[in-house]
Amino acid sequence: MLDVCLLGTGGMMPLPRRWLTALMTRYNGSSLMIDCGEGTQVAVKEKGWSFKPVDVICFTHYHGDHISGLPGLLLTMGNADRIEPLTLIGPKGLERVVNALRVIAPELPFEIRFIEITKPEEVIEINGYRITAFRVNHNVICYGYTLEILRQGKFSPERAKEQEIPLKYWNPLQKGQTIEADGFVYTPDMVLGPDRKGIKVTYTTDTRPTESILRNAKGSDLFICEGMYAEEEKLEKAKGYKHMMFREAATLARDAEVGEMWLTHFSPSLIRPDEYMDKVREIFPNSYPGRDGKSVELNFEED
Template identity: 75%
Template sequence: MLDVCLLGTGGMMPLPYRWLTALMMRFNGSSLLIDCGEGTQIAIKEKGWSFKPIDVICFTHYHGDHISGLPGLLLTMGNADRKEPLTLIGPRGLERVVNSLRVIAPELPFPIIYKEITEPEQIFEMNGYRLKAFRVNHNVICYGYTLEIDRAGKFDVARAEANAIPKMFWKHLQKGETVEDAGKVYTPDMVLGPARKGIKLTYTTDTRPTNSIRENAADSDLFICEGMYGEKEKAHKAVEYKHMTFYEAAQLAKEAQVKEMWLTHYSPSLAYPEDYMEEVRKIFPEAKAGRDRMSAELGFEEK
């Protein structure tokens, strides 16, 4: 089960009714945060979730509305006497940018592990999931992220017995582990059927529509995508500042054949995103106007 919470849906500046864009996900006892704009701590508190399990923070890019909340969050973690390492992932310059922000958070009781994205696409394996960063098209270097949780095939008791595999090893093989005993090697493929559909979530913001988004979001269970402008007359602004309209996001969702799309990262001038959703759903029916603390539980399909 992957718990998902869109902590904030605002772009550029926080508003009294809308925090800056940040996404938090919980899986298997760990938590992943993507972006950390001003007010992210308050958004987490409002949701009722904890800072303690956050062990990975990813950044799409280094504009202030996506990273300015980091120093305060680090201080809060430090004041809670955190000792476990924290992994930060982001485009080139990550350590330099974070160290600049840490002028106001210089001493922390936990180590920070920096993982810079240096390729157009880069994969990180951790905490039972696979995280893929992919380059998008903004006016600075910017990345989207796809998170995937694989699901092994069903355990086949008949095959395990036919291969004379001792029962004490079954649970290890079911977890994908290889076991060696008395000169014999037992592998998961000896007892597991074909891999089943896992869980896939894609998040992207501050970008024009790109093939990289379309390809990486393909078949996602949930696609969280920037919708800076709902007003059609502002399409030229989306082009000029390299953002996206609601309708461009919906077209991407349609072409990527995702199950559901949430819009986020609204312009401060956009007070009522829902006003534009009727037209958006004509393009992609499973589109929703994201709102602060909007949440979902993504689970494995049962057939």
């Protein structure tokens, strides 16, 4: 089970009823964030979630509306007596940017670990997530993220018995361990069926449509995509500032064959995104406007 919450849906500046960009997920006792705009920790509190279990924060890029909430969040974590390490992931320059922001949060009771992304696409395995970071097309270096919870094949006691594998090795094999004992090598594939469908969420913002989004979002259960502009007359502005139109996001969702799409990162001038959804749903029916605090519980498919 993966909980997903869109904490903030605003682009450029916070509004009275719209926080800046941030996403939060919860899985197996660990929480992950993508982006941390101004007001993120307030948005977490409004949702009733806790930032104490946040172990990983990913950043798409280093514009203020995506990272300006970090110093305050770090201070609050420190004041809550957090001692567990915090891992930050982001484009090259992450450590320099964060250390500059930490002028106002210089002393923390926990370690910060940095993973800087330097390639067009990188995969990071951490806390049960497989995170794929992929370059998108903004006016600064920017990445989208795909989060996957993989699910191994079903354990088969029958196969274990047929191969006379001792009972004491069943559990470690089921956990993916290879066992060498008594002159034999027992591997997980001897007792596990084919991999089962896991959970996949793709998040991308501040970009024009790209092949990398289409490829990485393919088959996602949930696709969260920026919709900076809805009005057709804003197309040239979207191209100039390298943002995305509602209909462009819907086309990506349709072509990537995702389960559901949420739009986010709305322009401050876009007060009522709901009014434009009929045309969006003509392209991809299972589309929804994001709103602060919108959440879903994603579960594994039944066997």
